[in-house]
Amino acid sequence: MPDRSRLSLIARRAAICAVLIIALAPVVWLFSIAYKPTSDIFASPPTLLFSPTWDNFASVFRYFNLGRLLESSLIIALGSTALSLLIGVPAGYALARATSPRAIWLAYFFLIIRTVPAIATLIPFYLLMRDVGLLGTWWAVIILNTALNSAFVVWMMFSFFRAAPVAIEEAALIDGCTDFGAFIRVALPNVIPGLIASAIFCVMFSWNDFLYAMFLTKADTKTISVALLSAYGTKDISWGTLGALAHFSTLPIVVMMIALNRYFVQGLTQGVD
Amino acid sequence: MRPAAWPLAPTFSPRAGRAGHASAPRDRIATDSGRDVTVVSRNGAASACDAAAFSTRWSYARKRQLFLAALAAPALVYVLAVAFGPMVQGFLYSFDNYNLIRPGSRHFVGLDNYIALWRDPTARSAVINTFLFTFGAVTIEFVLGLGVALLLWRDDWFNRIALGLLLVPATVTPLVVGLVFKALLNPEYGMIGYALAESGLSGPRGLLAEPQRALATLVAIDAWEWTPLMALILLAGLKSLPTDILEAAKVDGASAPQRLWFIILPLLLPAAFLALILRMMDAFRVFDIIFVSTGGGPADATNTLMIYGVKQGLEFFNIGAASAVSTVIVACILAMAAAFIAVLKPARNRHA
Numbered sequence: 001m002p003d004r005s006r007l008s009l010i011a012r013r014a015a016i017c018a019v020l021i022i023a024l025a026p027v028v029w030l031f032s033i034a035y036k037p038t039s040d041i042f043a044s045p046p047t048l049l050f051s052p053t054w055d056n057f058a059s060v061f062r063y064f065n066l067g068r069l070l071e072s073s074l075i076i077a078l079g080s081t082a083l084s085l086l087i088g089v090p091a092g093y094a095l096a097r098a099t100s101p102r103a104i105w106l107a108y109f110f111l112i113i114r115t116v117p118a119i120a121t122l123i124p125f126y127l128l129m130r131d132v133g134l135l136g137t138w139w140a141v142i143i144l145n146t147a148l149n150s151a152f153v154v155w156m157m158f159s160f161f162r163a164a165p166v167a168i169e170e171a172a173l174i175d176g177c178t179d180f181g182a183f184i185r186v187a188l189p190n191v192i193p194g195l196i197a198s199a200i201f202c203v204m205f206s207w208n209d210f211l212y213a214m215f216l217t218k219a220d221t222k223t224i225s226v227a228l229l230s231a232y233g234t235k236d237i238s239w240g241t242l243g244a245l246a247h248f249s250t251l252p253i254v255v256m257m258i259a260l261n262r263y264f265v266q267g268l269t270q271g272v273d
Numbered sequence: 274m275r276p277a278a279w280p281l282a283p284t285f286s287p288r289a290g291r292a293g294h295a296s297a298p299r300d301r302i303a304t305d306s307g308r309d310v311t312v313v314s315r316n317g318a319a320s321a322c323d324a325a326a327f328s329t330r331w332s333y334a335r336k337r338q339l340f341l342a343a344l345a346a347p348a349l350v351y352v353l354a355v356a357f358g359p360m361v362q363g364f365l366y367s368f369d370n371y372n373l374i375r376p377g378s379r380h381f382v383g384l385d386n387y388i389a390l391w392r393d394p395t396a397r398s399a400v401i402n403t404f405l406f407t408f409g410a411v412t413i414e415f416v417l418g419l420g421v422a423l424l425l426w427r428d429d430w431f432n433r434i435a436l437g438l439l440l441v442p443a444t445v446t447p448l449v450v451g452l453v454f455k456a457l458l459n460p461e462y463g464m465i466g467y468a469l470a471e472s473g474l475s476g477p478r479g480l481l482a483e484p485q486r487a488l489a490t491l492v493a494i495d496a497w498e499w500t501p502l503m504a505l506i507l508l509a510g511l512k513s514l515p516t517d518i519l520e521a522a523k524v525d526g527a528s529a530p531q532r533l534w535f536i537i538l539p540l541l542l543p544a545a546f547l548a549l550i551l552r553m554m555d556a557f558r559v560f561d562i563i564f565v566s567t568g569g570g571p572a573d574a575t576n577t578l579m580i581y582g583v584k585q586g587l588e589f590f591n592i593g594a595a596s597a598v599s600t601v602i603v604a605c606i607l608a609m610a611a612a613f614i615a616v617l618k619p620a621r622n623r624h625a
Binding site: 012013015016019020022023024026027029030033041042043086087088090091093094095097098099100106108110111112113115116117118119120121122123124125126127128143144146147148150151154179180183204207208210211215225228229232239242246249250253254256257258261264265268269 | 336337338340341342344345346347348349351352355356357358359360362363366421424425427431432435436437438439440441442444445446447448449450452453454456457461462464497501502505506508509554555557558560561565579582583586587592595596598599600602603606607609610614
């Protein structure tokens with residue numbers, strides 16, 4: 001019955017649209033208050049229609065050193081991502097190709113490190129950074145983020161390498177390729193989606209984190225998340241300004257996720273099938 | 274998934290040709306690049322030749338192992354030093370009376386921090402809140418996520434775009450999620466909060482200010498944030514189901530609810546378990562959205578172990594107490610991780 005299946009398709013799509021509205025409306029609403037004059041934000045009852053203004057973006061530049069905040073966030077995110085991939089990818093490969101049954105336990109070790117809550121590492125690490133004099137620098141955040149992100153990268157690349165065909169690597173080795181060559185030139189090109197997915201997640205974790213950055217950075221090294229949080233508690237910062245600032249902290253990651261959606265999804269579902 | 278024939282059999286040594294022994298039966302093949310490639314045939318003669326190589330050099334398998342160990346070493350050393358080391362240090366702090374405000378007074382107190390934790394009613398309510406939050410949020414996310422996954426099962430352009438947009442909540446900074454809902458639920462100027470307060474569904478100060486409903490509200494916020502992720506993992510599970518069984522059930526006249534209950538759900542179990550435990554481990558250590566939207570209040574109604582521990586450690590600088598809390602959290606997460614691995618293992622073996 002084509003009519004009935006068409007009807008059910010329309011019903012499904014309507015339901016999906018409803019889900020999408022629920023998922024997106026709060027974010028859109030937060031962005032929208034950035035374009036509202038303060039009087040409209042605090043209008044009670046809340047208004048849907050308003051005359052847009054750029055005032056809130058102007059006050060972002062007045063109250064915050066936006067360039068510096070973005071610089072901090074970017075350096076921390078990219079620095080820790082680069083380091084995590086550099087040490088995490090080879091380890092993921094090694095564990096995936098190791099023959100010892102103990103290798104899998106090492107992989108589980110990395111997985112568990114990633115799932116341990118922030119507080120377990122943060123307090124001792126905070127004291128350590130205080131003692132070595134790195135507290136308040138980007139390095140402190142990069143070093144800690146790299147530890148947790150690289151553990152994540154090891155686990156993720158472990159599953160990607162396991163799913164990749166070994167036969168080509170064996171052939172390359174037989175043909176006289178070095179072990180390192182087989183890893184770099186044969187195995188790596190096969191897992192590029194995994195590399196992209198790992199990089200996306202590292203950037204996302206580091207960029208979105210505020211607990212580590214809140215305690216490990218100081219005024220001139222703080223990230224945009226920390227600025228957002230401290231602005232939230234300040235009297236003269238309005239919700240409109242927060243909404244405008246949230247553009248800069250949220251949009252980079254959302255845009256990255258949508259642009260690289262395929263890899264994002266692949267990374268999240270690797271190992272499920 | 275995993276090839277059984279790795280490493281190569283010991284007699285089969287692709288690197289032997291490099292040792293410079295020219296006596297074994299080898300086929301020399303000239304490749305188009307002009308480079309000579311030596312292939313060692315897999316027989317006794319080759320292995321006799323390799324025996325000579327073994328005396329001066331490590332076996333291939335041994336070298337391969339060392340190579341892999343060298344690749345794994347940096348990450349292992351780094352994680353041990355920067356993440357695992359501090360964790361162990363924190364575990365040791367949990368047996369000390371250690372307060373940063375009185376740094377000189379640090380001394381060993383045995384289990385006192387744990388006993389104090391047990392006796393503190395705030396800590397006990399934090400444990401209860403954490404479990405309520407975790408199970409509430411994960412259950413809701415699973416049910417809704419399964420619904421969304423079933424809706425998106427058909428692979429067409431519409432569903433692919435919808436899936437991409439649906440993941441936005443999971444990528445929004447958790448801090449911003451807390452701010453969004455804090456504002457939305459404000460009873461005076463927030464869209465949702467105003468409607469709820471006007472219709473009498475919430476008190477005049479909004480849901481987040483009501484001790485009885487603040488935790489449930491946070492569960493709903495968490496569900497908003499993470500249901501898409503749950504849906505995504507379940508969707509991947511659905512897409513990997515064997516289509517022939519589903520077709521057969523359809524042909525045999527099983528109704529849609531029957532297929533869901535008797536065929537789809539049982540087959541989906543491994544993926545569902547993984548999704549559930551992963552989400553549980555994350556929900557158990559939730560911090561950002563609670564910290565921003567209620568800070569643990571009102572009257573400790575949304576105080577979780579993470580909030581409690583961070584407050585003890587980084588606000589009151591009571592390192593001993595905070596470390597005891599974090600040890601408790603880690604123990605709970607390790608139990609979940611053990612369950613996760615136990616589920617993962619048979620799943621792996623089945624594929625192998």
